[in-house]
Amino acid sequence: GAVVSQHPSWVICKSGTSVKIECRSLDFQAxxxxxxxxxxxxxxMLMATSNEGSKATYEQGVExxxxxxxxxxxxxxxxxxxxxxxxxxxxxxxxxxQGGGExxxxxxxxxxSVL
Amino acid sequence: TQLLEQSxxxxxxxxxxxxxxxxxxxxxxxSLQWYRQEPGxxxxxxxxxxxxxxxxxxxxxxxxxxxxxxxSSLHITAAQPGDTGxxxxxxxxxxxxxxTGTRLQVFP
Numbered sequence: 001g002a003v004v005s006q007h008p009s010w011v012i013c014k015s016g017t018s019v020k021i022e023c024r025s026l027d028f029q030a031x032x033x034x035x036x037x038x039x040x041x042x043x044x045m046l047m048a049t050s051n052e053g054s055k056a057t058y059e060q061g062v063e064x065x066x067x068x069x070x071x072x073x074x075x076x077x078x079x080x081x082x083x084x085x086x087x088x089x090x091x092x093x094x095x096x097x098q099g100g101g102e103x104x105x106x107x108x109x110x111x112x113s114v115l
Numbered sequence: 116t117q118l119l120e121q122s123x124x125x126x127x128x129x130x131x132x133x134x135x136x137x138x139x140x141x142x143x144x145x146s147l148q149w150y151r152q153e154p155g156x157x158x159x160x161x162x163x164x165x166x167x168x169x170x171x172x173x174x175x176x177x178x179x180x181x182x183x184x185x186x187s188s189l190h191i192t193a194a195q196p197g198d199t200g201x202x203x204x205x206x207x208x209x210x211x212x213x214x215t216g217t218r219l220q221v222f223p
Contacts, residue, residue, distance in 0.1 A: 006157075032209075034210070034211065036213075041218065042216065043201075043203060043213045043214060043215050043216035044158070044203065044213040045213070046210075046211070046212060046213070049210060091155075093157050093158075095157075095211070097209065103148075103160065103163070103208060104208070104211055106157035106158055106159075107157055108156055108157050109155065109156060109157050111155065
């Protein structure tokens, strides 16, 4: 099956710094990637939809200047949490689609802890 | 905005018991998926239901899609400790919106 690699799996950073999370489709070209965040004991909340070569579409309430998404190639999307604060601490998960309404493949997630 | 409400939110049962998790929406979905997620990992797809009234079985798990394609259910027969996890419904397939989640704990 298709594999989506997410890196790093966990990161600890100081408040005010920026953190970049990578999501790679290893054996297929992902025309669309999705970014989710998940707080403890809660469900996944869609943050944004990332399409290769175009600007990401953010869900209501998600600050686009805070969460920078870049989908520069068909196999890589990045999420940068800028000027991170403790309230940004969360589990971030990406998923990738080959397009055409096909199934999504999920990364293994990144646990971000902001001190 | 399509919302998916799951019930119950939490479920704690003994090994061998049966249980049903519900996923409801006021919107019609072209398809619904069920996932299971363990702590610190991404969700794993269990099944996709597409046709109204469809029933799919996966070993001890039975999934049903409502006739109107607004709701779905997951029934687990003779639950085992290995079934413990967060169960999530989600849809549609091309842009997954996840349900509120049901956290299942099965005690031996």
